[in-house]
Amino acid sequence: MIFGIPFDGTSSYRKGSSLAPNAVRQAYVNLESYDLYHGIDFTQVKICDLGDLFESEDVKEVVDSVRQIVTLIRSDGKVPIMMGGEHSITVGSIGCFKESTMIIIDAHSDFRDEYMGNPLNHACVTRRSLEILGSDRIFSVGTRSVSRDEFESEEFRKVRFFYSDEVSEKGIQWVIDEIEQRAGPSIYFSIDMDGIDPAFAPGVGTPEPFGLPDRDVRALLRHFAPRIEGFDILEFTPVHDNGNTSMLAAKLIQEFIGSRELSRHKAHSNR
Ligand code: MN
Numbered sequence: 001m002i003f004g005i006p007f008d009g010t011s012s013y014r015k016g017s018s019l020a021p022n023a024v025r026q027a028y029v030n031l032e033s034y035d036l037y038h039g040i041d042f043t044q045v046k047i048c049d050l051g052d053l054f055e056s057e058d059v060k061e062v063v064d065s066v067r068q069i070v071t072l073i074r075s076d077g078k079v080p081i082m083m084g085g086e087h088s089i090t091v092g093s094i095g096c097f098k099e100s101t102m103i104i105i106d107a108h109s110d111f112r113d114e115y116m117g118n119p120l121n122h123a124c125v126t127r128r129s130l131e132i133l134g135s136d137r138i139f140s141v142g143t144r145s146v147s148r149d150e151f152e153s154e155e156f157r158k159v160r161f162f163y164s165d166e167v168s169e170k171g172i173q174w175v176i177d178e179i180e181q182r183a184g185p186s187i188y189f190s191i192d193m194d195g196i197d198p199a200f201a202p203g204v205g206t207p208e209p210f211g212l213p214d215r216d217v218r219a220l221l222r223h224f225a226p227r228i229e230g231f232d233i234l235e236f237t238p239v240h241d242n243g244n245t246s247m248l249a250a251k252l253i254q255e256f257i258g259s260r261e262l263s264r265h266k267a268h269s270n271r
């Protein structure tokens with residue numbers, strides 16, 4: 001169940017992520033409907049796009065609405081795929097996944113207690129999520145931008161941050177193994193597009209060099225997809241794109257759906 005939340009009210013640097021959902025849709029229709037890797041024909045898969053669901057300038061209102069929308073989708077037994085918009089909206093969604101493990105792709109720690117006077121700013125998402133999920137339940141991959149205050153806070157140790165340099169030195173399989181040791185059966189997966197290297201994803205609000213290769217993000221997604229019960233993809237801004245970021249976002253959504261479908265088919269044939 002796909003939906004867009006075109007909200008960029010707390011963006012601090014380059015705006016435009018409110019235009020993202022439609023740019024991703026435009027890219028998506030250019031993808032082949034057959035998935036070579038997973039052997040899935042997407043014309044046979046039940047995918048529903050609800051369109052863009054909520055527009056408001058008030059972040060609290062948006063976060064509350066996201067929580068309500070995701071609650072409805074989950075109570076219907078569906079998997080929500082949310083297209084942002086900026087990262088602040090994840091706080092609404094994660095409120096519906098209190099028992100889950102959270103995996104975040106992000107260049108930034110997003111660990112400020114408040115930013116520009118607002119605790120719901122996109123720079124505070126991981127901190128808010130920690131308050132909802134508790135210690136040792138959040139794994140953030142691709143970190144390379146942290147303030148000293150955030151780094152020195154006691155709370156910072158309660159989230160496992162995999163620094164971008166650490167990932168490139170030890171490899172993505174090592175990251176998967178580390179997360180696998182502690183992850184529960186239900187996973188929420190949040191992709192802030194700036195976690196990926198700007199060479200692959202230039203169209204983001206706050207680009208950071210030396211990021212994750214696109215294939216590393218795909219490897220994580222493929223590995224955990226069978227257990228992912230909620231997914232979002234955010235912080236993409238078409239205004240600064242050369243066309244590659246929208247295509248990558250569309251492809252990651254399709255990868256997620258393909259991986260999940262394959263695992264469903266396997267579960268079915270094993271019965
Ligand atoms: Mn973020």
Ligand code: MN
Binds near residue numbers: 195235
């Ligand atoms: Mn970020």
